[in-house]
Amino acid sequence: WYTYEEITGGGTFSTHDPSGDTLYGADIAVHPDYRGLGIAGLLYEQRKRLMKRYNLRRMVAYGRIPGYNAVAGKMTADEYVQKVLQGELRDPSLLAHLKAGYQVKRTLLDFLWDDSSLNYSTWLEMPNPDYRPEKRQIAAAPIQRPVRKIRICAAxxxxxPIRSWDEFAQTVAFFVDTADTYHCHFLVFPELFTVQLFSLMPPDLNPNVAIRQLAGMHERYIELFTRLATERDLYIIGGSHPVIRDDEIYNVAHLFTPGGQVYTQDALHIPPIERDDFDIEPGEEMKVFDTPLARIAIQVSYDIEFPELSRLLVLSGAEVIFVPYSTDEKKAYDRVRYTAQARAVENFVYVVITGNVGNLPTARNYLINYGQAAVFTPSDFAFPPSATAGEAEANVETVVITDLDLTSLVQQRELASVRHLYDRRADLYDLRAKKAVKVVRTE
Incomplete structure (x- = not known):
């Protein structure tokens, strides 16, 4: 059995393995002046959040049993621990671990030197109830891990036409279940796919009134996707949904995390039809989301057609750009597709696009759709032919699922046949953001 010194590398933590599946709690302490304020509980909660954030199998620790010193002549250390577990004796140190959620696996001798415990301690384990071994086998892991891969699903x-909110929610849950069944880490829905709910409104409703009524369903939208993301341990880009702020309408993409957090990215460029029909206003912030699995950005539809924005996001760390879009016919779709593929090639970044398909004959505000989901890559030897990792059949309800190798992406930015990010001519031109890209660290 390893000792504390061996596990911790003599307290230096040189033994840390970024690809390990277990979080070791080396020590925890609260200053005597601040005990009884719940600080230890908060520290334990942060440990649990780390387990969930990095999809770790368990958390382990050793536990001192300082109360054993007083009864050592009357019982063994194992018997003492059992009596504490049964509530017959009290040991403040062990009880604190039990309250935090640890389980006693065994009693150890000489794991560490502690006079009050007579060198006895408990070996404690806290399983992660949300652990997904299949996802870990795909090689998803913290950014520090030598090999990083993610599996994405584009819906x-x-x-x-639908007749109720529940019918809409059922379709959403179907795609979430599909992504979960295939052990995906990220799921992306199309831009403004919630306009399917227009079919619950009068067909001749003024477009501006309709979009505001749809925005009024924002809380239900948030509740639905937050619940599904936490239940299925998925990062979900919930397409986009209209949001009212200061009486103005914004087209807002939402990122829902397994931990229940919600992050947003406004559409920054608004096409004429959305300005004219829905009075949608452009957002003002560019964001990169630093998730435990990958650094991602979201460019809503028209935004991908502006190369400056994608370049700024990549220079700020983006490895994958998700593009939820909604286009009415093929020429509009081609603009999104070709510019998205160009962004992937010129920036050495993965770009995932997905859109709506089908029609809403009862909703004049959103009649037809043309869509074909795809995953684009850089174009070089390390990447798939045609710089396309996956592609759906056009205009059918389906998904694209593919694995993205982030380690290879980073390596190829420096080693590929061409190196766009390194070969820029800063002596001839420059690209600067007037508002800094905001890097948001997510759970």
Missing amino acids: QFQMR
Whole structure:
């Protein structure tokens, strides 16, 4: 059995393995002046959040049993621990671990030197109830891990008339279940796919009134996706949904995390039809989301057609750009597709696009859709032919699922046949953001 000194590398933590599946709690302490304030409980909660954040199998620790010194002549250390577990004796140190959620696996001798415990201690384990071994086998892991891969799912959403919110939620849950069944880490829905709910409104409703009524469903939208993301341990880009702020309408993409957090990215460029029909205003912030699995950005539809924005996001760390879009016919779709693929090639970044398909014949505000989900890569030897990792059939309800190798992506930015990010001519031109890209660290 290893000793404390061996496990911790003599307290230096040189034994840390970034690809390990277990979090070791080396020590925890609260200053005597601040005990009884719940600080230890908060520290334990942060440990649990780390387990969930990095999809770790368990957390382990050793536990001192300082109360054993007083009864050592009357019982063995094992018997003492059992009596504490049964509530017959009290040991403040062991009880604190039990309250935090640890389970006693065994009693150890000479794991560490502690006079009050007579060198006895408990070996404690806290399993992660949300652990997903399949996802870990795909090689998802913290950014520090030598090999990093993620599996993404792009949902090609079928527009069809519905008669209730529950019918909409059922379709959403189907795609979430699909992504979970195939052990995906990220799931992306199309831009404004919630306009399917227009079919619950009068067909001749003014577009501006309709979009505001849809924005009024924002809380239900948030509740639905937050619940599904936490239940399925998924990062979900919930397409985009209209949001009212200061009486203005914004087209807002939402990122839902397994930990229950919600992050947003406004559409920054608004096409004429959305300005004219829905009075949508452009957002003002560019964001990169630093998740435990990958650094991602979201560019809503029209945004991907502006190369400056993608370049700024990549220079700020983005490895994957998700592009939820909504286009009415093929020429509009081609603009999104070709510019998205160009962004992938010129920036050495993965770009995932997905859109709506089908029609809403009862909703004049959103009649037809043309869509084809795809995953684009850089174009070099280390990447798939045609710089496309996956592609759906056009205009059918389906998904695209593919694995993305982030380690290879980073390596190829420096080693590929061409190196766009390194070969820029800073002596001839420059690209600067007037507002800094905001890097948001997510759970």
